[in-house]
Amino acid sequence: MKRPSLSGILHSRALFLFGCVLGGLGIAGVIMAACGYPVGAAYGALWTGATGIQTGPADGLSQIGFVIAGRQVHIHLFLFAQSLARATPLILTGLAVAVGLRAGLFNIGAQGQMVLGALGAAVAGQAHGLSPAIHVPLVLLTGAAVGACWGAIPALLKSRRGVHEVLSTILLNYVAVNLAAYLILHGLKDPERMAAETREIAASAWLGTAPFALQSNLTGGFLIAVVAAVGFAALLPWTAWGYRLRAVGLGPEAAEAAGIKVDRTRIFAMALSGALAGAAGAIEVMSVHHRYVEGVAATYGFDGIAVALLGGLSGIGVLVSALFFGALESGAAFMESQTNVPADLAVIVEGIVILFAGIRLVRRSRAREHIEEGRQATDVSA
């Protein structure tokens, strides 16, 4: 049998995903039109909000002008930066979900891990008199550590008590949000503020805003997220722990038989997953809010699931799909401000894209079916 080439697979997969995105935008466009909104103007604004690209000559320092095919075009750097800023937590939560799934664990708890990571970071950010070179990594690592501890719980519950991780992570999300609310109400609240927020973190723990778009939320946190994605892509196929993680995800029984400690690998994977989600929370605190605020994690933890699935659980795939989702959401916010079309359109598109991307139309080959039948037979005898 002829083996399909790797580039061929990647090519067709990328085309397929592109088709999914077009399908999502198409169906959302039909809904928009049915509601009587101007589809063309709305999608035009969405595109501008997502990429920053606008027609017309550049005016001011925050815009870079081009001439394409005789027409003057410019990139609005603020809008472009906002898209990247929006993608930053999505990259990290997407990686968090991808790590778990690679080890065969569905982490729906990235939301809770991110919330507690943000709270931990906000507390560590209160320290005064540290140099930024120490304080920034300290706050980031605190967020990651808190997230890791919270993330390890479902893996422990699974290995010790057989509790399914989908259920325990869903439950732990609610526990995390309420735990954070409790800690804020009873001790950590900024007494000068009405809202349930912590005090502002010290300036030494702030991440600097990108110099080309000072009004935006884009900071060095984006670079941290990109490094994490590239690191994930580079380390998972080439390291021993990456191998163990993937082996456990592909088949825990086989991994166990090969001498891999399945429980320990699962706990490691979930801790890593939680650490990534916690780091996402820390970066949001250090870049955007500079304190823990309610809703700091928005729905980034849940969106991370969509990002990971669309990205095919690979580091680079997650990076690309997070950039897409970030641009889509940021663009939708701009669209709402320009055309009054609700930004929730982005969520509709995301949902449809996920459903399309999950479709597996290719029939399993006969050989593959034989293998699976064999596996089922051994399952019965075991």
Next chain:
Amino acid sequence: MSLLDVGQMRLILALSTATLAGATPLALAAMGGILSERAGIVNIALEGFMVTGAFVGVFAGRSSGWEGLAAAAAVGALFGLLHGFLTQKMRVDHVVSGLGINLLAAGATRFLALRWFTTEGVTVIGVPPTVFIGLAVVLPFCVHFALYRTRFGLRLRAVGENPETARMAGIRPLPLRYAAVGLCGMLGGIAGAYLSLGESHTFSSNMSAGKGYIALAAVIFGKWKPAGAALAALLFGFCYALQSQLQISGKHLHWIGIEWSSPALLDMLPYLMTLLALVTVVGRATPPAALGKEI
């Protein structure tokens, strides 16, 4: 012979009615979840069914609450069938399909509510809550009977446990799964309609607030059995009731440095109790063997 004074009687009455009211949407959705999962379809989409039901109930129920309820049930069933089609025919992973439907439902209901309802929202007369509560009380018995005493139930369970064997025995798994997941969508829609039509008489986008997930937790907590899930729903309902009563009374319970009557802590209670129960009493819950598998 008065063991309890009037105040205590009133408190107990208030607690028990609030418990029933809180348990109702959970029990309705959980019964749907049981049907779907016992037939082998994982149903995280319950949350989406509920949001949809809540929205459609108000949207179609502006002139008559009953019309709204019927529409919520119908659209819920359609969403259920969509989940069935995606997981069975399009071979989408069950959790992925559920999450996609939840995203779609959350986005679409908010989008449409902003377009079709005024900013203050729409108030509807709705449907008396006793209708839903009555249904929630009766339904677990019906589902129990259907699952364990009818041919439909036996076949449904067979398909959920081992579709291959079921097929060899002459049962066609696909129609059964569609029926189960369609019913699940319908019940999820009705559960959502309770929140809008029965309870608050309006729609707000955050209305279901994870109740679909909690209903799923009740299913697993109850080991995929109607009686167990109904009791779990009651337990969660009791937690909600306790919380609201404590908040109304304004009492403070302060013990070993922890403010036990804090709303945040009380909100956490149902979830924490489920976790503790899963770790201790419930032990290893065995899901239907073919849950989430392809047929």
